[in-house]
Amino acid sequence: MDVKIVDVAHRAGVSTATVSRVLNDSSGVTAKTKEKVLQAIKEMGYYPNAVAKNLRVQKTKTIAVIVQDINVSYFTEIIKGMENMAYVKHYKVLICDAENQPSKELEYLTLLMNRTVDAAILVAPAIPDSDILDIAGRGYAIGIVGRHIEHEGVPCIYTDNVKFSTEVVTHLVGMGHTSIAFLSGYAESIDSYERLEGYMKALKEHRLPFRPELIENGNFSEAGGYEAMERLLSRSADFTAVYAANDEMALGIYKICRERGIRIPEDLAVVGVDNNRISKYITPTLSTVNQPKYTMGALIVEKLIDSMNEDQFSDRRVFKVDSELLVRSSSSFQRNSS
Amino acid sequence: MDVKIVDVAHRAGVSTATVSRVLNDSSGVTAKTKEKVLQAIKEMGYYPNAVAKNLRVQKTKTIAVIVQDINVSYFTEIIKGMENMAYVKHYKVLICDAENQPSKELEYLTLLMNRTVDAAILVAPAIPDSDILDIAGRGYAIGIVGRHIEHEGVPCIYTDNVKFSTEVVTHLVGMGHTSIAFLSGYAESIDSYERLEGYMKALKEHRLPFRPELIENGNFSEAGGYEAMERLLSRSADFTAVYAANDEMALGIYKICRERGIRIPEDLAVVGVDNNRISKYITPTLSTVNQPKYTMGALIVEKLIDSMNEDQFSDRRVFKVDSELLVRSSSSFQRNSS
DNA sequence: AGCAATGCTGAAAACGATTACAGTTCCCTT
DNA sequence: AAGGGAACTGTAATCGTTTTCAGCATTGCT
Structure with a gap:
């Protein structure tokens, strides 16, 4: 069904090598020959077979x-x-x-x-x-x-996860928070680990205690964030801010807060990571980290x-x-x- | 650098045809031969070259x-x-x-x-x-x-754009609206056209007048929706509902309403199309059409x-x-x- | 005009698989 | 034991390009 390079070559009265040359670099082809070939290509509606080319050039x-x-x-x-x-x-x-x-x-x-x-x-x-x-x-x-x-x-x-996480926590401390929870993504993730590291580093810098009961895992998903926040709330409710390792989990936090009448940001400050498109449309707009x-x-x-x-x-x-x-x-x- | 089928064939002491057969259907290959070939494949870390295969099978x-x-x-x-x-x-x-x-x-x-x-x-x-x-x-x-x-x-x-657009407008009429604006996408789009058609059809069914000054074009984008709404407002402000041909434009409407203190839904009802993820996170949640x-x-x-x-x-x-x-x-x- | 150098062009060998066809082996039957 | 048939395996052509190498013209120079 398809027309191939040899057909073009015949029609133009040249060899396939020449057709190939005008198809690619065109170096060393007479203007006249090139013209003939291009003409034939157009007339026959020829498209080079990319698979064959890939095989030949190994790319x-x-x-x-x-x-x-x-x-x-x-x-x-x-x-x-x-x-x-x-x-x-x-x-x-x-x-x-x-x-x-x-x-x-x-x-x-x-x-x-x-x-x-x-x-x-x-x-x-x-x-x-x-x-x-x-x-x-x-x-x-x-x-x-x-x-x-x-x-x-x-x-x-x-x-630099550690760096921006430190900034996030420092920002929250600056807003007057002293009990800040952290929602990590799944445990194997390096991002989770480093964001936690930054969180801890900032606590240390501001001489705030590290409280393991304020850490939960939300698997980077909205549902996970919801559940993690649920566990956090059932355990201790004395934190006033939560740093979620991504925006998806922050959305889960928003959801449970809405259900329980917890006001953001008055009762609880929330910061996420990723600057998801939703983060600036949701109410209240979500503080986040933009990469x-x-x-x-x-x-x-x-x-x-x-x-x-x-x-x-x-x-x-x-x-x-x-x-x-x-x-x-x-x-x-x-x-x-x- | 890569090991190819002939290498595997040598190592297994068979022909490339046989290797190919166990690679694909395996039909008509002795269990023993197959075993040998698989062994060789594993030992040599052979991966068939997909490009060559594609060329041969023309797919x-x-x-x-x-x-x-x-x-x-x-x-x-x-x-x-x-x-x-x-x-x-x-x-x-x-x-x-x-x-x-x-x-x-x-x-x-x-x-x-x-x-x-x-x-x-x-x-x-x-x-x-x-x-x-x-x-x-x-x-x-x-x-x-x-x-x-x-x-x-x-x-x-x-x-069926016409069908659901009719439903949208009927819904709005049901909520007590009689002046309903329509924001279309770009003009060449069939979707635009058909959604407008459904809008007009519903107006007719409910014996409401078609008023061209309530139609604007927002190019299916948030910015376009914003500008279209701006034009609409500067022209006549007596509509109480607007049907946007997609959610993106509805977001633009939300934006300008926020700026101008127009309350949704009390002052203005908004309906979009697409059920974008954002539509259910934004405040107020956006009525929309789900495909x-x-x-x-x-x-x-x-x-x-x-x-x-x-x-x-x-x-x-x-x-x-x-x-x-x-x-x-x-x-x-x-x-x-x- | 003769020669060298230059520039175009073409024939044919890749690229790495699949598969038609032919050939071999093996088993079963008589 | 020989023959026939089934089942397996191998040879070689093929897919459609690119590219090397050699051959042929053409040109420029003396």
Whole structure:
């Protein structure tokens, strides 16, 4: 059904080699020949078969991006940045939704081994470092967003969780809070761990006691945040602020507060992380931490493509970007420093 | 660098044909031989080259999905449905973000012609029917969500805009409104047109006058909704309800109302379309129309794959699904039927 | 005009799998 | 034991490009 390069060659009265040349670089082809070939291509409606080309040149110019959930704007914003950079570099992006299942992350990585893609980017991966190191060690091109891995040649972009978490808590302390709860994501997550670390660091700096009963785990989901907050409330109700390790969990907090008549921010200050789109539409608007998502996406793609085209490793492959605390209504009620 | 099928064949002491057979159907291979081959595959860490296979079998088992904006949940929900169906059918989904540019939609369609994908699905396409018909007419597999096209062999799934728009307006009339404004999306869009049609139909049914000055265009975006509402307000302020052709524009309405002290729903009832995730978090919660997005995504993929594997056209290729009006706070203030 | 150098062009070998076809083995039946 | 048939396996062509290498023109220079 399809017209192929040899058909074009016949029609133009040249060889396939020549057609291929005008298709690609065009170097060393007479203007007249080129004209003939282009004419034939147009007349026959020829489109080069990308699969055949990929096989021959051993490249697909495609990057797989593996995210946990394509529905959360944190990921889609990053993807936007990736796609744009990929576009200017003439790459395609194959988006893979792992649906929060680590097993699916691994499964999608086989796209790398079977050469469907030239490279893969893991965004906030749930699989252990060892798996990633293993694959990177076998020479496959991998990039990571949201984590930092010790392997030469693997570009990583992440934010300083400890730093912004410290800022969040410091902000809350500044608003007069002395009992601040922390809702972590799932326990294996590095982000959870580092955000907790920042929380503890800030407590220490402000000479506030660390109270384990104010820590709960909400698995980064709205429902999880709801349940975690429920447990927290049933245990002790003397905290006046809660720092949720992401906005989704903060939404769960909002929900239970609405149900129980707890006013935000008067009775309870809330701060999240991610600057989800919803956070600035909900009432009261949610204080949160904004990461330069678009930039992160664009940067990792750029670095990854560069690293594939370089013969030696780049000088710089690990990028720590800064996040910014956005103080909104949910935490802007000044409490008497009793 | 990579180990290929011939290497495995050598190691197992068989031919590539045999290796290929155990890789695929395995039919007609001795258990013992199969064992040897599998052993060799494992030992050598062999992964079949998908590109070579695709070239040989003339298929990629991949479907391109072209959406306007990967950031809006309407699209991502549909994509989720697509991916799940694709997953069970052993297909991959290549997501393409056209960034609201019709030219990019067309550009992504070349993935079809150059055989990078076996089929493409357009979600709420902005390009004209003629372009789509042209490509479908050349024998490429195409599916459409959100529009209905006259071409045998092109599966389409869409909702009855007229029907639910009539319901929306009837609901508003039922709440006591007699002056109802309409914010349309961009003018070329069929959705815009049909939603307007439903709006007018309902007015007629309820013997309410059609007043052109109550119609404005907001381009389906939040900013567009804001500006459209601004124009509407500056022109005449005697309407008590507004039906926005999607939730994004409704958000723009919320914004300007907040700025101008217009209370929703007491002063103004608002209804949107799409059931964006934000719609149920914003205050007041936004009445909207819910489409079975996930199902639509799953269905179109199923039908498209089926149609590719059938020799004759399927009996049924056009599906009209029903949407559901979700009455929430933004339109639930009963007005005296003055 | 003759020669070298340059520039275009084409023939054919990859790329790594699948698969039609032919060939071999093996078993069963008589 | 021989023959026939079934079941398994291998050889080689094929998918549609790109690209190396060699050959052929053409041009410029003396």
